[in-house]
Amino acid sequence: MNVSEAVLRELVDSGVEACFANPGTSEMHLVASFDRVGGLRPILGLFEGVCTGAADGYARMKDKPAATLLHLGPGLGNGFANLHNAKRAHSRVINIVGDHATYHRKYDAPLQSDIHSIAKPVSDWIGDPATPAEAVSLAHEAVEIAMRPNGGLATMIVPADIAWTTMQSAPAHKAVKITKAPVDAAKIKDAARALTSGKPAVLFVGGRVGLERNMRLASAIAAKTGAKLMGDTFVPRTARGGGRAKIDRLPYLGEMALAQMKDFRTCVLVGTKAPVAFFAYPEKPSTFLSPECAVYEPWSPDQDVADVLEALAAELDAKPADAVLATPSEHVIKPGPITAENFGHAFATLLPENAIVTDEAVTAGLWAFIFSEGAAPHDWLTLTGGAIGYGIPVSIGAAVACPDRPVINLQADGSASYTIQGLWTAARENLHTITVLFNNRSYAILNMELDRVGATAQSERSRSLLSLDRPAIDFTSIAKGFGVQAVRASDIDVFQTAFKRAVAEPGPHLIECMM
């Protein structure tokens, strides 16, 4: 057995099942080891950003670690943006990054680069073994980092000469030690007291609070105390739909967020931090809570949010049955051209039960989210780190994690173009992903943001940076090129027919909605 095989075995023995990969020469021994190590499924992405986004999607849905296999510094660089999103989603991800042989590094060969420097902003931990034995023990440590209560992103560098070294015997696997801090009873009491003090209060939640049972507890706590339940703008995964806990979401637009938050005098945070503006704007505040608002943090990232919510609910005698649940509502779908609004109604009507929704629709998807509050129960995944190009990859990872659930990816055109080659992986793995692509031929949100920062683009030259016409992109043709069934819809009726068929037929689909 060589070190490559021992490292992969260590991952498998620790429960890692999927590896999203785009290897090169320095990873060939790891590739060959997939032959001999069962239980770790390698999935090829045509670009590393597809691999890292897929790992994020997988980790969000399974809440267990996904591995990636990347080719030196540039491969990690290509995966950077979606690792940034994964880190902001608190996902459990283990990057295996191949490197030159240790003795070869000093020659500064063309692909040599400072892997640590690239890895640092997106890693909670970096492993760089100097010996074969250390490689295996670091692989174990990487899993423990990824399994921390609030997630973890571990990047493990594997130099080629270590990877190809033969080991006399495989080291014995130790059980993965998951350490979580106990709930802080005093802080729970403080938070409970604050929520019942009679001052206007908000229970502001995010991160793993989005899991179904956690949501129900959070809703029960809010209902019991009269506090407002508010979710972060970008929660990694939220269980929602009819019969599930109802929750409002902090608006993306700072003006609206401020209006919603400024009157609270008590804020209890679970699973996330106090809300901040996504961007700074001239003369506008960076934060939304009033200076007079007292902030309570009964949760810390080394604790399990479920434990904290259970303790807080117990303290307040709040029961899951106290939760306020979303109820189905009627939708009238106006025939004719596809607009954000009639799409929202059609989507809420047609969403199949138990679907996973990845949302990178930006401006076009706003009503789909709002109208689906009482739709069939589903999970909703968002762009946690703001780095676009997450929708297609994350939908792939979610579909690998949950092969029995359809994954609906609401996808803007501008961000689709970042990681469009991800469609091929959906085709190769025959995943039930339905990419609903909103083709509005512009970075529509940037036209809005241009105005919000107090700037204007008047000339053709500056406006050209915000538009996606000249030429119009034909996503139907591109999707077919990558092996994905695709259809164009210029009308809400055509969309509905195509969507019903896509839900009924396994395998990947793309529906290009012309707006």
Next chain:
Amino acid sequence: MNVSEAVLRELVDSGVEACFANPGTSEMHLVASFDRVGGLRPILGLFEGVCTGAADGYARMKDKPAATLLHLGPGLGNGFANLHNAKRAHSRVINIVGDHATYHRKYDAPLQSDIHSIAKPVSDWIGDPATPAEAVSLAHEAVEIAMRPNGGLATMIVPADIAWTTMQSAPAHKAVKITKAPVDAAKIKDAARALTSGKPAVLFVGGRVGLERNMRLASAIAAKTGAKLMGDTFVPRTARGGGRAKIDRLPYLGEMALAQMKDFRTCVLVGTKAPVAFFAYPEKPSTFLSPECAVYEPWSPDQDVADVLEALAAELDAKPADAVLATPSEHVIKPGPITAENFGHAFATLLPENAIVTDEAVTAGLWAFIFSEGAAPHDWLTLTGGAIGYGIPVSIGAAVACPDRPVINLQADGSASYTIQGLWTAARENLHTITVLFNNRSYAILNMELDRVGATAQSERSRSLLSLDRPAIDFTSIAKGFGVQAVRASDIDVFQTAFKRAVAEPGPHLIECMM
């Protein structure tokens, strides 16, 4: 005038003419400034890797700085791999990276990241202004870094609040100071003496030696002294073809490189370092020169290679007329299916005069390079940093730099998939790029490398990481989707007809060669 405008004006006044951009909210004031600053052409890429690769291609062909405009850390991360290539090409590139307002950074908003850490491995210099005045002076400094004799990669961070600050008056522009170290006469004499000592000698060149006049001088020096003239495997840009200096290229395969280099006892380096293996392989050496070979370095990166070659030629009384020139040869194109070999003959026959060739064909392009030694004069650009996904972006930048020259991009399928959205920019800018896409449905080089590192992939599971079938990718369909005329060729005759038409018709083309 605000700081955004002053920064762009500083670049324009320093001679920067093109900015390859994909901005977001934090760059909106810079976007708006394109309205008021003439002379700086913004070119939109659908992904930052397209922008950075295009900047590299532009800089290689103009030998003057190209700017990029990128969106915070993740935007820079997306551009990382092609910046890695640009740095290895010694290209002159100035990255403008927007960031959150300085006062907003402490809130750790979703897009916050450690930009310095990402920038460091691909930057010779990082500017991070704290004041409006500093922003303008750092922009000036960035140009001076980019204009250093051996190229330079400057990354300038522009926080949003500094970008939108109004300046009382525009600072006066100072001339860009280009400092180059004088030639070291003693080292020139040493090198000249070594080349004429009678020992087997090689003049090993790379970097800016590839420019036409430099090549001719290098060839003359070799001819005059009897030294072998050998070029680096990956030279950023080489002037070659019939009537131009003839040069051998260090083979990519270490075994072949070693065979070519081991017998030399004198090695004179100009424009590059001593050759090293691209990767390490078990039991194979990392370097190719014999321990008994004396190495001379009459050039250093702070000197102009042209000055060094002139001085060395003068010392040896070598004249440009002494150069050994490549001569045209006859090509017989075997009809039938497209193979690497008959493609090479067809390419050498049809290559138009003054073309620019970007080579990311990997295994399929080997013969095209060899057979075109005596073809119509052209420039040949290579994958200097080994990070794939460079061909389409670099061909775009080269076409922007040289609108009167056709750009032929020899493109492997695996690497094309990395930055395929670049085709759209070629369509939007109506660039005369001809992408010859070799569709062999595999990462063919990795199948070879697997064997070379002493590994084997026997199961479907490991082999799946090296193949691009299931499903086959239809690049013709994808190119059309991005607005590029495309045709599929399964036969060398069809290729020739399509290629002739693509050369004759302006605007972008893609020819998918089925192999």
